[in-house]
Amino acid sequence: MIRYALQCDHDHAFEAWFGSSADYDTQFQSGRLECPFCASRQVTKQIMAPAVSTSASAPDTARRDMMLEAAGAIRKKIESDFDYVGDAFAREARAIHEGDSEKRSIYGEATAAEVKALEADGVPCTPLPSALSPRRRDTLN
Template sequence: MIRYALTCDHDHEFEGWFGSSTDFDDQQGRGLLECPLCASKAVRKQIMAPAVAGTKRTMREELPAKAQAMMMEAAGRIRRHVEENFDDVGDAFASEARAIHEGRAEDRGIYGQATPKEVRDLMEDGVPVAPLPPEPLKKSEVN
């Protein structure tokens, strides 16, 4: 995997992980890359120093505070979009996702709860699922 520091035409900075050095060019050429904050498709690589093996660092130490804040903001936007536009099916998520996948229910966006086993079974059967980003921390929960 290769990590690139990226920026959009609105100067939002973020990073992307790619399987090889040509994957970035391929995805950019097909219009698949976009800024997680503003959805701009004008994404480019930033100049980066090569990664050198050294001491172990936690992800928190490696990511600048600005990047962490941007990631949390983007995750919050995704969560709000899902909650505002998708149907909450509660603990019936697994059965409803399967019914949609098999054409037995209306094709629509849903969210809800599922057990780890239900998620594994859905994934093994080719039903597309993804975890919903966590709720943002309340100011009272932050140090």
């Protein structure tokens, strides 16, 4: 992931994350970048210093553990209170959104293409925080 400082032609400054510099280039060339303040599509990168992590700026273990516990609690709440629909998630989310199915909170699995189609159609969805074992916590950055 890479974070860029961006600015529109109306001098609105904002930041955005991209999977790579090539992802930024693709979105820029296709005109998909948009200012969140005024919706201008005349967006350019600004000069910024690289972020270099030092021991003084690296997140401490307690903060990381707190974030992982919070993510785990969110996941546990969803798993206990929402209906699990398995790999029918995209179909069921769309049916709920369109009023063809009972309105309720659901979770399940969806492919990247299905999620992209849901987002394009305005169907609200978001990924669940992953369940991390204590063993994997030690390998996180």
